Amino acid sequence: MMTDLAAQLAGACLAAFEAEGLDARWGAVKRSDRPELADFQCNGCMGAAKQAGMNPRELAAKIAPHIADNVAVARVEVAGPGFLNIVVTDAALSAGAEHVRTDDKAGGQAAFAPEKIVVDYGGPNVAKPMHVGHLRAAVIGDTIVRLLRFMGDDVTGDVHLGDWGLQMGLLIIAVMDEQPDLPYFETDNTGPFPTAPPVTMDDLSRIYPSASRRSKEDEVYAKRAQQAVAEMQAGRAGYRALLKHFINVSVAALKVDYSFLDVAFDLWKGESDVDPLIAPMVADLKVRNLARLDDGAWIIDIARDEDKKDMPPFMLVNSRGATGYHATDLATIVDRVEQIGPDRILYVVDARQSFHFEQVFRASEKVGLIAQDRLEHLGFGTVNGPDGKPFKTREGGTLRLADLNTLALEEATKKIGEAKLSSDMSAEERGVIGKLVARAALRFADLQNQRTTNYVFDLDRFTSFEGKTGPYLLYAAVRIKAILRRAADNAHKAGAIVVASDEERRLVLALDGFALALRLARDKRMPHYLCEHVYGLAQAFSTFYAACPILKQEVEPGLRASRLGLCEAVLKQLETGLSILGITAPERM
RNA sequence: GCACCCAUAGCUCAGCUGGAUAGAGUGCUGCCCUCCGAAGGCAGAGGUCAUAGGUUCGAAUCCUAUUGGGUGCGCCA
Structure with missing residues (x-):
């Protein structure tokens, strides 16, 4: 396999440093900062000489001939305090260009140690239309998937829908209030239920914001939503059927937006998909004494002695018996470990979630799922308006x-x-x-x-x-x-x-x-x-x-x-x- | 209060292991089309790299403090 000139020169250069009994890392070669003087440069002589107590220019003079041996090199000069300026031959450049023209990777190279990687990005919520903030997760995540795949990694991209939390409860009761006669709300009805969805995406986009707003002011309403989530999570058939409809209607709409941006996913899994894994997981953690009861909630202690900041416990099951995104995220790792067995999982999610992910990663390591250093939160910043604050429309709302x-x-x-x-x-x-x-x-x-x-x-x-x-x-x-x-x-x-x-x-x-x-x-x-x-x-x-x-x-x-x-x-x-x-x-x- | 992120040209941003004269874009000034796509190219002006110390032969880059901005911190996700 042919490598790029910079890497070829670095190879020659680091061998030269090793021959002098110095660390190979000093052999790094980069494009010249002074194109009028050279094509490439190596700055390692200064650092290496300092560490070894040598004269940098003398060291550079020793290294230079080793590099000059390379067929691609026209000349090497020692400059300033000990820079090595390297000029390559026209023939080497010609060959390099020819390689790019004929190579199926156009001069790019596969990674040295490809890995099996799951990338979790997107993270749209069911029923909530995506806004500008979702642009970043989608575009960055999709690009990272393409990049890793191009470089030889075995990649699985997962959208990880938000379809399990309180917003589902809000939707259920909001639809219930609008259409109380639907079969989904009959307590003892175990189905089958209609295959046609009772709501459109427009309905959902209208219902959710108002329900969300109301739940913040109306305590009784909020309680009903919490109750509905608990029942849905407990398996109430009508609610589960409704959930499926919400997901299907939302996914169809999400695909339209994603396809405009050419963003794709291998898996369209959501939080609800790991529901069957949660109960066994919780039971297992109890048996192994990794989870304990605290104020009516099942938690995992993840604080460490060396912590300089407060580290609240990991909320496995809350005091109402419901599970939130701590539990689903952990169960999702269980699912990925079992189904895919990745070397690494990357989460492309808003930087504001970094604390949450630190909790999830600690919990994962503590329960022996996958080591913390194999889980990476790739946080990103916000999309701001001209005023430097998170982007809003002229009317002050979020832009879809x-x-x-x-x-x-x-x-x-x-x-x-x-x-x-x-x-x-x-x-x-x-x-x-x-x-x-x-x-x-x-x-x-x-x-x-x-x-x-x-x-x-x-x-x-x-x-x-x-x-x-x-x-x-x-x-x-x-x-x-x-x-x-x-x-x-x-x-x-x-x-x-x-x-x-x-x-x-x-x-x-x-x-x-x-x-x-x-x-x-x-x-x-x-x-x-x-x-x-x-x-x-x-x-x-x-x-x-x-x-x-x-x-x-x-x-x-x-x-x-x-x-x-x-x-x-x-x-x-x-x-x-x-x-x-x-x-x-x-x-x- | 504690933790994390950020501060570079008028504006929007790059700057990999610490290295030579800190780079782009935009805006401004001046050039370059009687045939290759001028939606382009070339040149110029514009910076005490937030501030003050420290480490080093050498700091935008590493360390400490300060100022200023953003974010997060047990049952919403």
Whole structure:
């Protein structure tokens, strides 16, 4: 398997450090910060010399010849306090570009130690329409699934519906009040029940907010909801049948929103699916003395002596005999361990849940399910409005994801219409392209931010074709496709890539960074590294394109063939990278 | 009160093991289309990296304190 140049050089470099009796980690090689001086650099000599009590420049002078031995290296220089500046040969760059063009991973590489991983993302609640906050879980989770899968991990993505808590009780009593004669509410009716749902998604979106509001003011109403949840969880047939309807109606609506964003799941499981596992789990924990009764509730003590903060116990079963998301999350781990047996479970959930997950992870370890360090909460920040506070509509309410998708589509369509190039397109084609542009805008805008930070939502900026946006990336890809189409029309074929000009060198060096970007994105579970790479690649291409003519008359055939080959390599890597981000480029736009 | 996250250009954000002159985008100024998609490219101005100490030959990056902003902390999920 061929590796990227940076990794090849690092290999030579770390061997050189080892030969000097120093730690291999000093051999790290990265792209040069000073492109006018070199292609790559190694900074390890300073640190290693310090630790070993050596002179850094002398050490660098010893290491340099080892690197210079590598066939890919044109020259190595010691600079400043002990930097190693490495320039690679044009031939090595040419071969690298050729590799990207022909490799089925476009220069990306599989992980060294692939794992079996479950990714839990999405987490929409039944009956509650998704809002802007759900965009992040969906897009980040989906991208991480694509990324891990691309790198060879065995991945299962699970939506993990919220369908077991108090909101189900609220829905049950709200429907009961509206349609008291339905068979679901007859105490002794054990079914069968009608197969057609008694409510639509619109009904649910209307009912839930009002029921939720009322439960906060009306204690009697809240008690009824709690009672309904307890009965549903206890297995009351009519309520279970109603729950199934709620889930089915909601899932159909969720799929519409997710599909707009091209977000997919392998499993559509929910909290309710682990219900059968809860009773045996609780019984087992009691027998093993891991759970104890406290104030009428069954809890697991998870506090540790070294804790610096309060660590309330894990609430297995509350004093009313009901189970909440502590129990379902733990039971979900039981389910995943039994059904899938993963090395690791990742939770892509709002950062505000970090305390909850610490509790769940501690409990999991304590009861011997899966070690705490195999469970990762990949928290993310909030989506904020221009005021820096969580995004609200002008009326002050939350913006629904469905409405957000529509707004993005309208904005994208408008901007496509402003360009001259779409004038000969049919309405359908414009519709398809508008959707791809809107999706690229939303996904890239979200993913380019470091996962853990909040970001400011600005639809106008996200959908712009100028700047660091999804549409710009699409434009870059579409432009390359147009060149290749024209080339094909004129029977110009791509040929051996020969790197010569400065812009070509920079472009191929950009291509070389793909493997590293993927590695960083996977190791840190941070998709923005990939966004940075893809954007940098598109920029390097634009610079190349402006400086290096391809199809113009005066370009001699060999050079044209080489540059067309480079175009193919760039397009391939660009589309590969974009596909991991869940972004698809049209043929034209 | 305790714990966690954050503070980088007017604005929105990058910055991997501590390293050379802190980078993009946007906005502003000036260039570049009689055929490759200008939705582009090139150049310029713009920063005491919140503040004060410390570790180090070297700190946006590591440590401590302070200020300012966000979030969470037993039966809602």
